[in-house]
Amino acid sequence: MLGVMGLGEWIGMKSSSWLWRILGWTTLICLLVMLTGFGWALKDTWFPKDGLALPEVSPPEAATGGDWNAKEELFVTSLGDSLTKGTGDSTGEGGYVARVIEDLAKQMDKPVYMVNNLAINGLRADQLTNRLDENGFKNAIAKADIILMTIGGNDLFQIAQSGGSMAEGGDISPELLLERLPEAEPRLKDVFQKIRKLNPTARIIYVGLFNPFYDLPEMTSSGSKIVAEWNDYAYSLAKADGNATVVPTYDLFEFNLKAYLSSDHFHPNAQGYARISDRIVQALL
Amino acid sequence: MANLLALIQNETLKVWKKRRFAVLLLILLILIPVFVYAQMKIAQNSAEKFNDDWRAELQSRITDNTNALSSERIPEEWKKWRRALVQQLQYYLDHDINPQTPNAVTFTLTFMDNAVTLFIPLMVLAIASDLVSSERSTGTIKMLLTRPVRRWRILFAKLATLTLYVSLIIITTVLICYLISGLVFGYSGWDAPVFVGFQVQGADVDTTGVHAVTQGVYLLMQSGLVWFSAMVVSVIALMVSVLVRSTAASFVTMMATIIAGTILSNMASSWKSAKYLFNVNLEISSYLRGTPPPVEGMTLGFSLAVLGLWGAAALIVSFTVFTKQDILN
Structure with a gap:
């Protein structure tokens, strides 16, 4: 195998496939996240659920009066x-x-x-x-x-x-x-x-x-x-x-x-x- | 299938080795700190002015916009926009929710909102515009097309590669934004509430459907929508790249279209049928927040349909032309 391809080429192939594995998986995961976000946005716009419970409204800061x-x-x-x-x-x-x-x-x-x-x-x-x-x-x-x-x-x-x-x-x-x-x-x-x-x-x-x-x-x-x-x-x-x-x-x-x-x-x-x-x-x- | 995967692998690595993504990364690493610094200055100023009281700051935004409404020199369209804004801010104040909690997530959300019309398209164009035309200008297209592979497969591999890179670009932008702004504003804010579901009808805002989501969920939804509009831009760019020989020409054509879109969005209120142009519909993430659209009556569904049709048309043209055209010289 080595004899046919030459060492440099073989190393190039190796690092390429290694790069492809990382790049392929990373970008695929990114794509899936984006699709999830897109779907979620559609669902939330067209079929909204009850939202997050909100904290109680805190009373306004009151002036202390005095001198x-x-x-x-x-x-x-x-x-x-x-x-x-x-x-x-x-x-x-x-x-x-x-x-x-x-x-x-x-x-x-x-x-x-x-x-x-x-x-x-x-x-x-x-x-x-x-x-x-x-x-x-x-x-x-x-x-x-x-x-x-x-x-x-x-x-x-x-x-x-x-x-x-x-x-x-x-x-x-x-x-x-x-x-x-x-x-x-x-x-x-x-x-x-x-x-x-x-x-x-x-x-x-x-x-x-x-x-x-x-x-x-x-x-x-x-x-x-x-x-x-x-x-x-x-x-x-x-x-x-x-x-x-x-x-x-x-x-x-x-x-x-x-x-x-x-x-x-x-x-x-x-x-x-x-x-x-x-x-x-x-x-x- | 294995054949197609190999093609995608080939295309992905080609783009990577052209260092396009590295350049984009560099641009992000230089630009985002600039914005972070500017935002920090703004935050410092207003903290000083309002004595760290966000309620006072919010109320001040409301009164400022209300005052602008009473001016007769302001065009009616801007007034509508401001009226809607005032009602939304009032809704936040009434529910005692700070719409601008100072943290990295808020910064990222704001950045992405502003980036969707120009910055993100610019970045995806850097990759999309020369996907086909560069093969032409360097002459490699002949080598590519003389292989025993069907032409549509080659274009499909390029499309798949483009999709992967668009996703990567958006996630990278979000991550870099978050990581850099976090140094200044702190890395919290994922669970801070933000209101979605405002329905803008003319000058009035219908709040019956309003509910709160966390900023984390909001960021995910927003990125998804930004991704969709970036995908449509890149599919159209792919078509231009098939039709035009030189990379520069295809990039400039697309950039001009995108810029025209942002200008048109500001004027579209008078020219109603502009709403059928794809470049006026790119800002779909703003529907989440309930920002009034460029033309009254535009909704998320409408914009998605317009973008979808343009994207589909661009794909049909790309594939038809690419599989049929003769490659000369």
Whole structure:
């Protein structure tokens, strides 16, 4: 045999068959695994069985309450509409929320963490009330020591123009709004009560509304009147709550609309947010 | 039978000795660490940002996507996709399940999901594209076809070899992915739950059929589906390799088709009949997770049927041409 084939050839054959044995079996096993997976996927899609038993939902981490000075770290959750989202802040720093956290950490000399910014553009108070049933909202609120919130602007705006979002502008009727303000107020009450239920110890900061239409003659006094009434109502809710406060912002914008509002003429710009943030930090410490 | 097995052995060893698989292995060993490193950076960033609270991170993804929905500048199709995503993430949050547990299995799952449209096809093409055409360009096809073996047997042996190598490539990718990412993320995660069975209908997600499986089972199912789409790609590549003389031409043709498919998938929502193209249907593993398909109404069954028909047609063409064609010069 050797004589006919030559030694090198014979060794080549030997190692080839050895390689083939390994390669053949390995790839065959791979193929079988793939076929199993493919079949399993079809079966699971078309004839699903009961799934895996899931672990119990663990209760959300709750805030401990107590004196802030004694704590090693503070947790902040923010929620509400586009003002909390930071819309209009072209620096991308995230509106007033990020600034508040940064300032608080600096002034209190301890880490202040943002649990979550749950703000959603265009959110109304009634929608927020529904959202407060979601786990994500519950968890984030339960964990917080401080809750920052803006809500209600969209409610008022939509009542005034019966539809449309607040950034769209358009015709609004202050008379209609003033008349229907009592419709919107209970929504804010629901929000306050629900948050308090989720977290008995957190300080709630409600950032008051301002009148972005102060420079329109027909809206100067009527618009500001509505805003004042709304803020007043919010203040009464905060008082009733006991651990909540309303941070006023209407005065920051009245005579300086151009300087502190962004180009959409509705949301504050970076400087506007910085001023709101200063107010909040002053109210907190 | 023994004859056929010998042919398969011959083909398998030929591919092996061309070191195609070694090159693929090398590519994997270089590329995957890059992805692992990138993923590690992402994980570190978000851990810092969310203070290691996955619930907060998940909720933040939900609010981000919800906010994107309210923008009027986003096309309607993207909104649908996001709405479905939001509902799924909400389902995870409601059941207190972390969809992105940081471990090697999760990394591998994500990698395979992303690899199915381009990376895996690229790798199988490296072998499939020159299976026949290389015999032509080197002239060995004459030697092959002058043997006393029926032509269909030769092509069948090549097909069998291709099937074996496709399986090997996918398993190797999974293994390397798991082994390398495990160094960073830890080797656990096989029994972590993941939800399957979301039914996407328009913008709504039907959760009645949703059930949990372990990530291990999910990985097996996903690999099986990835394997199927890789097989269809390689069978079509085999056909091109029979039809086209040069390996380069057959590889470029296939690669262009695959890339066109990924681009079309993004635009197919407007051109509905694109759903009958094979390259728009390659992402069948995403049906498991319930990602909205490129064209509304596409289901796993539909995509499998389309892929199956294309594959079958490619086989018929390959065998007909290969057994009949004249070999000149």
